[in-house]
Amino acid sequence: MRQLVLALAAGGLALAGVAADAAAQTAMTLRDRLVVVSSASSAGLTQLLTRNFTERFAGVVPPATEAVGSAAALERFCTGIGPQTPDLAIVTRRMPRAMVENCSANGVRDIVEVQIGLGAVVLVTRRGEAMPALSSRQVWEAVAAERPVDEEFVPNTTRFWSDIAPGLPRSEIRVIVPDHGAGTRALFDDLVMESGCRYVKEIRLLFEAAYRRGKCVNSRIDGRLIAVPSDHVVAALLSAPPGTIAAMSYDQLVSSGGNLVALALDGTPPTAATIGSLDYGPVRTFYLYAKRQHSRSQDGVGVVRGIREFLLEATGEQAGGPGGYLTAAGLLPLMPADRAAQRRIAEHSTVMSR
Incomplete structure (x- = not known):
């Protein structure tokens, strides 16, 4: 009996240790919600994406969004790495080379770029x-x-x-x-x-x-x-x-x-x-930019959870395909091969090379 009590006690301590480790990993995520900046012409699309993203994943805190214009959104995105900076930007212009260099100078180097569709x-x-x-x-x-x-x-x-x-x-x-x-x-x-x-x-x-x-x-x-x-x-x-x-x-x-x-x-x-x-x-192309450096690692370390999931939501057929909910914001789907290519980028969080 004494050995059983000791075994149960040891098991309880082990479970407590696992719980403590999980809590520590959660604590390593520095923010509880995604932060998305967008252009004014992307605001309706951004709201639809964030709403459906929140509904799809139970327990997710709704992302914080702000429409500030394409140039300002990219500038905010490129200010640096850390919880005080945005995780994602949705804009109607491709990030110019000078902005890519500005991002890099501020430590924002692992950028994922996907095209959502056309407006x-x-x-x-x-x-x-x-x-x-x-x-x-x-x-x-x-x-x-x-x-x-x-x-x-x-x-x-x-x-x-x-x-x-x-x-x-x-x-x-x-x-x-x-x-x-x-x-x-x-x-x-x-x-x-x-x-x-x-x-x-x-x-x-x-x-x-x-x-x-x-x-x-x-x-x-x-x-x-x-x-x-x-x-x-x-x-x-x-x-x-x-x-x-x-x-x-x-x-x-x-x-x-x-x-x-x-x-x-x-x-x-x-x-x-x-x-x-x-x-x-x-016509404009809607671009989504994400900081892979903000993503939570397998060890639970990172700025925020949900970046890859948001990318997958934005490139899924239910969002940007024919009849997808983003058509309510005036979005036109990309060609099938292009949509498939964007989903592959999202699935692998492929860093843009330019």
Whole structure:
């Protein structure tokens, strides 16, 4: 009996030691949640990813997210290694070589880069309505809050499309767009409005980049531009007066059942082929960057848990494949071979080589 008691006592001590070791390993993780920074146009996609990631893995603390712009997100990502720095960045531009070097100089060397998918914004009308192709410059001139006149910026009071260019119809300017905060609205501002004002002389002469952007993306508030929730854009267009156009994601256009027709923009019609080849202008690739140095090792040591799992979530078919939940944020899937390649990178946490 005395030997049995001693054996049980020894077993209890062993179990306590295992528990202590597990607690010590957990303590070696310096943060209890992922930190994700993103661009404004990636904010909707980021929220969908973090929500589904949290639901998929029981007990996971929801990641902390912040939308700060592509350049600022990459700068924050590259500030260094440690719990005070982000683990992941989701942006709509590839990390330039100079930023890679900045990362390396700050000790951020093991970076995993995956492409999540493509984002595209299209301009559409109802089937049967006569609206010719438009240029980004014409769209900007139609809906910008101010237009340059005699080298001065004045409120935009343009009423008809024909006032923008002789070849456009004499129909009233009405443009429906998603509300601010929607991923498609951010793409519209970035890829149509800002692109449309890029070569306006009066804007190019403005010294501060933030001031130039303000002149590019500020829209008129006199009723010519109508902002609605992103999922109401199609219904709003179908019930709008003749001649109205709308900005929406390519996925919404495809889902409209043939009731809507996309306009060519800057000479290129939006199709799966022109978007996939990036020939259509308002397209961006969504990139996800992760710090492999922050990942928890097999011994439980690391900044945070869940980096590899987040990469796998972002590259899974349930997220970025055809019919995946990220299509709700306007995402277009990559080609099948490209999606498979991105999943392999995520599975092995392959460090980018450039």
